[in-house]
Amino acid sequence: MAVVGLVAKPRWRTVLILRRVLMCAIATIALMALLSVHVREVSKLPGGASFKLPAQHEIGYQKPSGERSWMLEFAPPHMLEAPLTAQKLRGVKRSLNLETLWKALPNRDYAPCTEPSSSYTTSPESRGYLLVHANGGLNQMRAGICDMVAVARIINATLVIPELDKRSFWQDSSNFSDVFDEYHFINSLVNDVKIIKKLPKELATSTRAVKHFKSWSGMDYYEEEIARLWEEYQVIRAAKSDSRLANNNLLLTFRSCDAVLAMKPFALHLKLRGWERSHEVHGRYIALHLRFEKDMLAFSGCTHDLSLEEAEELKTIRENTTWWKVKDIDPLEQRMSGFCPLTPKEVGIFLRALGFPSSTPVYIAAGEIYGGESRMAQLQSRYPVLMNKEKLASAEELAPFINHASQMAALDYIVSVESDIFIPTYAGNMARAVEGHRRFLGHRKTISPDRKSLVRLFNKLEGGTMKEGKNLSNRVIEMHRKRQGSPRKRKGPISGTKGTERFRSEEPFYVNPLPDCLCQKESPHMNGSLIIK
Numbered sequence: 001m002a003v004v005g006l007v008a009k010p011r012w013r014t015v016l017i018l019r020r021v022l023m024c025a026i027a028t029i030a031l032m033a034l035l036s037v038h039v040r041e042v043s044k045l046p047g048g049a050s051f052k053l054p055a056q057h058e059i060g061y062q063k064p065s066g067e068r069s070w071m072l073e074f075a076p077p078h079m080l081e082a083p084l085t086a087q088k089l090r091g092v093k094r095s096l097n098l099e100t101l102w103k104a105l106p107n108r109d110y111a112p113c114t115e116p117s118s119s120y121t122t123s124p125e126s127r128g129y130l131l132v133h134a135n136g137g138l139n140q141m142r143a144g145i146c147d148m149v150a151v152a153r154i155i156n157a158t159l160v161i162p163e164l165d166k167r168s169f170w171q172d173s174s175n176f177s178d179v180f181d182e183y184h185f186i187n188s189l190v191n192d193v194k195i196i197k198k199l200p201k202e203l204a205t206s207t208r209a210v211k212h213f214k215s216w217s218g219m220d221y222y223e224e225e226i227a228r229l230w231e232e233y234q235v236i237r238a239a240k241s242d243s244r245l246a247n248n249n250l251l252l253t254f255r256s257c258d259a260v261l262a263m264k265p266f267a268l269h270l271k272l273r274g275w276e277r278s279h280e281v282h283g284r285y286i287a288l289h290l291r292f293e294k295d296m297l298a299f300s301g302c303t304h305d306l307s308l309e310e311a312e313e314l315k316t317i318r319e320n321t322t323w324w325k326v327k328d329i330d331p332l333e334q335r336m337s338g339f340c341p342l343t344p345k346e347v348g349i350f351l352r353a354l355g356f357p358s359s360t361p362v363y364i365a366a367g368e369i370y371g372g373e374s375r376m377a378q379l380q381s382r383y384p385v386l387m388n389k390e391k392l393a394s395a396e397e398l399a400p401f402i403n404h405a406s407q408m409a410a411l412d413y414i415v416s417v418e419s420d421i422f423i424p425t426y427a428g429n430m431a432r433a434v435e436g437h438r439r440f441l442g443h444r445k446t447i448s449p450d451r452k453s454l455v456r457l458f459n460k461l462e463g464g465t466m467k468e469g470k471n472l473s474n475r476v477i478e479m480h481r482k483r484q485g486s487p488r489k490r491k492g493p494i495s496g497t498k499g500t501e502r503f504r505s506e507e508p509f510y511v512n513p514l515p516d517c518l519c520q521k522e523s524p525h526m527n528g529s530l531i532i533k
Contacts, residue, residue: 097355102284102420105486107443113519122191123153127230129199130157131208131237135165138179138409139429143510144241149193154219155227157236158194161185164406172405179406199235209233212240216503285361285387286351287419289412289434290379291341291426294370301329302340310371338452341426344375346458348382349468350449351423353476361385363419365412365430367405389415422446436510439485440518446485453479489514 132148134141145162152159161176176182186195209229214221229236297303298317303310311331319327334340342350351360362383369376380386389398389411401407409430416422416434422444424431431448438444457475460466491507509516 098357101355103445105443105445105484108487109521110443110487110514110518111521112440112517123193124156126158126194127156127227128158128234128236129196129203130155130159131199131235132159132162132241133165133237133239134162134241136168136242137165137429138406139413139433140242141165141406143429143433148238148241149189151213151222151226151238152193154222155230155236158196160199161195161197162241172403172407174404174406178404179410203235206235207233208235208237210237210239213238214500216500283361284420285363286356286421286423287363287365287416288347289416289422289424289426289431290344290347290364290366290369291424291428291431292343292369292371292375293367296341296426296428297370299324300340301326301331301334303331304335304340305343305345305375306371335455336452338450338455340451340455342449342451342454343378344369345378346454347423347425348379349458349461350454350476352382352468353473354447354480355473355477356383358383359385361387363415364388365416367408417441420445424448426451432508432511435485436508436512439487439511440513443485443487447480448483448485450479450483487514487518488512490516 130148130152132145134144134148136144141162141164148162149159151157161182164172164174164176164179166173182197186197189195209232211226211229213226226236294314294317297306298314298321301314301318303314306314318324318329331340351362360383362379362385364386366388376386389408393411401411413430413434416430417437422434422438423446424434427448435446435448438446454476457466457472461468461472466472490509490512493502494505497505
């Protein structure tokens, strides 16, 4: 583990250096721990299963002889033994296009670079205890908890195992140890931050300083305003944990959540068994984070393709959820601005326009879709091979998780990270976390829909001024050529923004760790060392 020593530079730069190296160091432990848990499970797959073309016996059904089999759709030209007729030549072209769709992105030799700094020091003597109430859904809580690890380091605090949110929309009663490997979390950070399970008994009834830490705050704020509280209190309680640090550097914070905050082994094993089954039966697959769920639609005010009764129900939920600040939302403006999740119908159009055939297996990483089977039918009519955790795992396997949204989300998270292609329909916490994780693991393909541009095309389709076909496909493909998760440096703040808004407008660190914790290898004759580019 490593933390860059403080140097005589402005404090806002110091916090960035401290956080980046701390999070990079946490990431190393994270990656090794996560992989050590599930590599053994993955090794049970047939050799190269995640990239292997499915054999005939691996397909769970037989097509009529007059149809092209799913295997032939993926077959490269040299596998066709018969003379290439005009019809077969068209099939070869389709096959080549499909291989391009599934092909992994060039990684440009980027690799994690998280070695400790020579100026690393172990954590100083603790001045008190930091209690944390993590707020939001699973991925928001995980990012916030890892931010609090950095805060504890900055203010020289002993971190008490965080309390998970039990009052959010999902009403999940899960405790930290129900979702994460508590022992591993404590021991992985032993040289950086002292972590204990419970507050000492003698302090259980002591007066605490309860603070709502300011969002996107720098080191000055924590070292001066927050650390000053140690003069009067032995315990500080963070009422919220999300987005409390400047520059929103959360990717490798989140990477730490993948192992330093690793899910408990039984959850990993269950999910990987399901993932293994999906590969055995279907071969390559897309993980689709279909965020067309009641809470998201209510929160965002999006009502496209909904009935008046459904729109009214969502409005009531939003008005009655006290911690959602914005109540009056124009659904049309939201959609046209690209702030709404794609509908199941729109997802079907999008996948078809990209060129994915109807036989493509799609894993639905989501909770209950609003509108149920009737709304999902709009997607299933185009892509009938839909999978989810309920289909891949038995009722007995899922029983421990059913009433625990965070644990169910953890299962979806693993399948999304391990998928051949990940497609989020909304840029929420899980979508960003999975994208960042996949970038760190080698820039695995993640196609991020340009919702604002797509809405204009969808409106033309609905208005009859455009039809599905080559023209639509060309436009969709072109607008997504540079939205597939290829290596690039993280985007900076929006021009003209200042102060907190400047930090807020930057691309979150947990979405893209480059260049901070991903370095480019030099050529082989340079001894395989890493350089930062």
